[in-house]
Amino acid sequence: MGLESYQIEKVESVTMADIVEKRLLDYFKKNAFKPGDAIPKELELAEALEVSRNVVREALSRLKMLGMVESRKKRGMVLSEPDIFGGFERVLDPLILEQRTLQDLFELRMVLEMGLADLIFRRKTDDDVAELERIVQKSINQNKASFKVKHEIAFHGKLYAMTGNATIMRFQNLLLPIFEYVVSEEEKLHGIPPISNVGHGDLVEIIKNGTPQEFKEAMRIHLSPHFDRLS
Amino acid sequence: MGLESYQIEKVESVTMADIVEKRLLDYFKKNAFKPGDAIPKELELAEALEVSRNVVREALSRLKMLGMVESRKKRGMVLSEPDIFGGFERVLDPLILEQRTLQDLFELRMVLEMGLADLIFRRKTDDDVAELERIVQKSINQNKASFKVKHEIAFHGKLYAMTGNATIMRFQNLLLPIFEYVVSEEEKLHGIPPISNVGHGDLVEIIKNGTPQEFKEAMRIHLSPHFDRLS
DNA sequence: ATTTGTTATTATGTTCTACATAAGTATTAA
DNA sequence: TTAATACTTATGTAGAACATAATAACAAAT
Missing domain, CATH: 1.10.10.10 (Winged helix-like DNA-binding domain superfamily/Winged helix DNA-binding domain)
Structure with missing residues (x-):
């Protein structure tokens, strides 16, 4: 023994x-x-x-x-009032963290995204919706990969901003590089995922005229290309 | 000026x-x-x-x-592999953090809870459901405040555990004391909130036989006593 | 020959002293 | 009263010294 x-x-x-x-x-x-x-x-x-x-x-x-x-x-x-995510930020290096942890953080961001709906609908303003539409509008006919990434960040970032919750927004900003890293690693292994049936334009339309329930379902479908690859 | x-x-x-x-x-x-x-x-x-x-x-x-x-x-x-929430943990003191930050963290936990649905349904097992039922069963006819808090933690903790995501679970465990602090402060100001129309038993039933969509809506109603008090 | 004991080495852990620096405090001069 | 000056103090930085534990190298023993 x-x-x-x-x-x-x-x-x-x-x-x-x-x-x-x-x-x-x-x-x-x-x-x-x-x-x-x-x-x-x-x-x-x-x-x-x-x-x-x-x-x-x-x-x-x-x-x-x-x-x-x-x-x-x-x-x-x-x-003094500490920076609650200060330590977190220093440690978020894809090369240092375990694969399992990166995967967990990837999922965490998706969970956040799915859970945002009620906060967004509770606090959205007409200005917010207008800006979302502007962001979507600018992305039409743009196909460069670098632009697409920027657009993704701008759109989803605006969604977080609409919650009026600075802490959640900061948290998601920290999570973003991890999310992108995991996505790119996934793509290396399994290729580009199929494009979702629900795009940013659809999401904005629902925010404008729909319900939180519809938005949750739409967001699930929007993220499903990533979601379906989970273990 | x-x-x-x-x-x-x-x-x-x-x-x-x-x-x-x-x-x-x-x-x-x-x-x-x-x-x-x-x-x-x-x-x-x-x-x-x-x-x-x-x-x-x-x-x-x-x-x-x-x-x-x-x-x-x-x-x-x-x-070495760092503890991603190590710094976070040290700093989570209700007395030190700003009211605004505490409120943000309170909301963050609710967002998490709402977003869990799809992960839970994707990974739930019969054993998980059985344990949830056991937890709910034990709570019947128990009315002491201290027990209720323990039960809350056990039930929601099990939900997080069912995601199979250790990072999310750890995160929520860290958030819990903050959540409870904010709830108790709220109660001091505005009294005990009305009991929700959807209880833990209902949630378990939906996990057993329902859909993620139903679960999301049920969870929203379950949390609505807290949610409705947001600014 | 494998194990055991001894010694030397080395990198971190801890203490101490000394001085630099910036920011209050007291004093003095105008 | 104000302005300039010197003084004091708590943090910031440097350097030396020793303690301690882990390692390696070697010798002794069965």
Whole structure:
């Protein structure tokens, strides 16, 4: 019987910086720190935690990356509203992520797209619809591949924008390169997918005069070339 | 006319650690580093970038937090598959995030929920349906608030699990505390929302014998008490 | 010959000291 | 009162030193 069957777990060394980082996060939560609140000085933290200033700085450096802590010379440091997708953004590299994860993110974007309908219908304005029509209009008689990609981004981006939800919009913008990467990898393997029976023009027409239910079904058909290739 | 109308942008001091962090990320991407690849030693990096080892370590500490870099004594450092939601998780504190962001995340989860239908129907198994029924069955005649919350989590969590998408599942698990926070804040202001006309039992029945379209509509109605309170 | 023990080496982990820098604070001069 | 000046302070950066664990090379032992 091999060693592996004992499921011996590898010891991952926890560093001081890991511990201090966690302690700081707990400290902020426990004391209900809010953005704008000043936090103790590096030396005070180092002394209280009984580690060197260096370790404290490594932990703080992490929180600074997330936008959670801001520092200015002499003034000290303050807690601040973090960039919720900051860490996410740095990590979204198709070459680094597992195939499985890329596939998951691909699906995630499709799930989002399908779920947008009710928000869009709740918040759409005439101006929005007019701009969508403009975007579609511009794409007619354009066949270059580079233009098509740009058009895809413009159209779907506008749909997200219409939700009035900046977070969702940011999220989808981050997901986009992954989506395109997965699509292009798919195409290398299985060729260009058939064009959907429902185009952007149809979607706009439904937004204008249709119902959320119709839109959901139309979007499903619009995405079906991708959807049908899922495992 | 006030100064603010000039949109004077505050100078955020860029530190060496910020620069080195970016350089490292670019370096990995440019050279197509993959998980498992060894990366240069701290001292080599420090020398090449002409900064102190300290600065390099602060930047590396950030990447370690994201799971992108792992280090062992003597062996050096290797690139590794990052935890895509690691940074996200650390930052998801209702007390720190803006109200607007919390609201956005609340909506985001609802969008996800609405968009799940096609994935669920594509991948559902008889076992899944049986477990859903079991979960619903257990909830009958239970009225304690604490149990209700647990039941909510179990039921909707199972729906996410049925997508077979670990990333989506993780994402929703992270979003859940935010969702609950927003709901409870809403309830403080406007009281308990009316109970939906579509319950979990109805949803299961549709998953069993219905169509994705029916499920989408049912889910919309199920969530409508929350949805109707959106701005 | 395979295993076991010893030693040397090396890259990260941690600490300490020192100084640079920017931004407040107090003091002084006009 | 205002403006110029020096002082103070907290972060930013650098460099050296040592601790520690993992590895390699080699020697000893059965």
